[in-house]
Amino acid sequence: MSSKTDEQKQLRAAVAALAERYNYVDYVLPKARRHEPLTELWQEASKLGFLGVNLPEEYGGGGAGIYELALVQEELAAKGCGLLLVVVSPAICGTIISKYGTDAQKQQWLPGIADGSKIMAFGITEADAGSNSHRISTVAKRDGEDWILSGSKIFISGVDQADAVLVVARTEDAKTGKLRPALFIVPTDTPGFVKTPMEMDIIEPDHQFALFLDDVRLPADALVGEPEAALMQLFAGLNPERILGAAMAVGIGRYALDAAVRYAGERTVWKDPIGAHQGIAHPLAQCKIELELAKLMMQKAAVLYDSGDDFGAAEAANMAKYAGAEASIKTLDQAIQTHGGGGLTQEYGLASLLGAARIARVAPVSREMILNFVSQHSLGLPRSY
Structure with missing residues (x-):
């Protein structure tokens, strides 16, 4: 039996033990009925290193993979306390930044995402496009060295808990004039960034939001990776x-x-x-x-x-x-x-x-x-x- 398998078994057992203490009936359901986030569970799971298990060790993560993060999520959910923002912050945003972010972006965001002290939401879905990146209407335009974002998003999870949102926009190709997807890190306190809670008819601890980006000005280094690789x-x-x-x-x-x-x-x-x-x-x-x-x-x-x-x-x-x-x-x-x-x-x-x-x-x-x-x-x- 490989040591990795032993480590995975130990991780599964440790997460299950934590989830038992934060189970659905005693902890999650009362919080969900009050529409309160699962902050205590998030903080303890972070402290134990579970939420950054897939991120690089050099930035405080566990150096493992999506396999191990999925294992964490499965064991939490098996006690009724799955964390929606695990899907968003370490799995989507943490992965993208660790693979394509600049050194400065990695230093700024990955340690916090890995230890749970920072949360990054993900904004792709739009009312008329769903998650089709070729149809979204949120546009990013150059203004000198800066970017100006304009558009809207719906069904964006956990924005009230997030420090930033990784927003999918479209930029104009100077050569062809065509719009193509690009990713931008937008801190939630940026002027022109407006979040509005959506009225949902389900019992959930996490809120969904509509976002409005009203000529949001971002520095050049808000762009993640290369537009061509979006x-x-x-x-x-x-x-x-x-x-x-x-x-x-x-x-x-x-x-x-x-x-x-x-x-x-x-x-x-x-x-x-x-x-x-x-x-x-x-x-x-x-x-x-x-x-x-x-x-x-x-x-x-x-x-x-x-x-x-x-x-x-x-x-x-x-x-x-x-x-x-x-x-x-x-x-x-x-x-x-x-x-x-x-x-x-x-x-x-x-x-x-x-x-x-x-x-x-x-x-x-x-x-x-x-x-x-x-x-x-x-x-x-x-x-x-």
Whole structure:
């Protein structure tokens, strides 16, 4: 057995022990009902080095990979305390800056992202474009050495907790006149940067925001990497986002399955536990199989990404996110059904997870767009859109 495997097992056990103390019913749900962020969990997970496990050691990270960060997210979510901003700050923004940022950007941001003292949100989604970087209307124009950003974003997570937002804009190519994607670090206290909370109808500790960029002036060094490489930079962050989203979905599924199995083993009708009946046992067994399959695809995607296989990682990350979402929602629904009426009570803390689990089908990329990707790139069928 390799030492790396031992380290991964130790990491999994350590994260699970932390998550047990910050579990869903006792800690997360009360905070979520008050719309309060999971600050105490974030700070302790940071102190233990869990949140920067994928970032370079020279900047205070763990020097591991997306595999290990996904492991952290899965174990947190398996106790109902997955951290949405892990997907955003260390996985997307930390990865992009560590791969493409200047030395000054790395020094300024990576140590804080690694130890959790700084949080960076990610702004790509727009009302009329979704996450299609070729259609977004947020524009960055040169003004001397500075950049001027104008536009808007929606469904941007955790801006109230963030020190900056990594914003996807488009710049004009002087030679062709065409607009192309570019990434900019925008501190949240920059003049002209306005955030507005969005009214969501789900029970979640993290807020979603609409952003308005009203001629936001940024220095030249706000640009991350080279404009010509922006698509590569985007995918360097979007593949980890999908892998971490899959990890969160698998974890939620595990949480629901554990609750269902526990109840099915304890609840007796006519002297037998209800779990002795195939009508209860078989659907839960199916959920177990489908969660394990989704987990394997998530791990495959993480291994491919960490090994530098960008296309293989993109295919597997999309499939993992799809499989994780479907298995998670199915398992949560079955767990509620297993509990009968009890599954809808606050005592068991399952119905309140429906919104959070359902997110995985639409974010960070919808199941339909994943099916488009697989149809076109995996199967070689004609592009449908």
